Amino acid sequence: MLIGAVADDITGATDLCLMLSREGMRTIQVIGVPTGEVAFSDADAVVVALKSRTIPAAEAVEMSCASARVLLAAGAEQLIFKYCSTFDSTDAGNIGPVAEALQDLTGAPVTIACPSFPAAGRTVYKGHLFVGDRLLSESPLKDHPLTPMRDPDLVRVLQRQCRRPVGLVQAETVAKGSNAVKAAFAEQYAAGRRILIVDTLSDADLRTIGKACAGMKLVTGGSGVAMGLPENFRQSRGFVPPPRKARMAAPAGRAAILAGSCSAATRGQIEAAKAAGRRVLRLDIAAVADGRQTGADLAQWAINTPADLPPLIYSSAGPDELAGIQAQMGRHESGALVERTLADVARRLADAGFSRFLIAGGETSGAIVEALGVKVLLIGPEIDPGVPWTRSISGPDLALALKSGNFGAPDFFLKAWDLLELETADA
Structure with missing residues (x-):
């Protein structure tokens, strides 16, 4: 193993796996803190998917460090801590506390914080995070149900979470190349700063930053x-990239879409599916809370739909409606109820022969994958930037597309299925 990574949610882990795979590394994704049952021997990169983004910071630190110890013991030469490209966190963490704990574990004197993903419209300039052409604080992320992001200054955001001083490497330095970036790392370290936000405006910047991070024990950021x-490893160690495939074999069985994200992107994808005449049913959280709607009801509806097109079950709501739900039920309580219900639906559908699932939302994806008993995923073709198809190689045989709520084009729910080649039932 050359690179070991710890991701704070499952869709983010899949996004990172896709990036590493696209760059030529044999990559596997492990769900949850790894145990001795998972073999890493054939992998160039191993990404551990945790569900730690919004749990108490101390628990996130414990899970992340436990995973990192396993990866380091298995030979990982560089560790990545992966979080969302929109820096989703609160003033209590969890990005800062986990990054500092992993610094302590690896002995990394300095590390970077680079959430940028230009292909998905996330860039950083003068330390400020942009979503498209809007500051983070003016984007839909300001209304995130669990981690509303209302300060775009990442130096300021991260410093509120950290004990160590936070610094900044600006775009003018990145434009001068990797040697200039390395020199800036050294200058910032000499000035006492230990975690450095790095401006990033393009994929070329990401490659410059990556080259400057050669030999850095810990790197933190988004998948970009x-x-x-x-x-860096190709130059120093050499490895032969596996062939890339445009399509992925998928198990025989039915397909379904389960959407728990309330992001603007996912809501747009739901509307596109409706406009295309797809069969849809909304999870009514108030009805679920008082027992008028159950996971069994929702699953039976999907089972009863014709098998020609994937049915869509969604709980997504706009900001005003979501605020009303949270005011009545509580922010975390309402989200947890949706996750439990959709996980119950997925389990029932799998028992009924559904084998292909497209899931929208990081927290939703984590709950469903856990409920289905999936442990290890192989990475397949990219549907949209940051979202590939995957196939389980430990646990039930399933094809899964695990989509961050903010990712994907409006037609994502419609076009994803074209990348699958169905196996026959006796294959």
């Missing part, structure tokens, strides 16, 4: 930061 890291 991994774009330039494999080349």
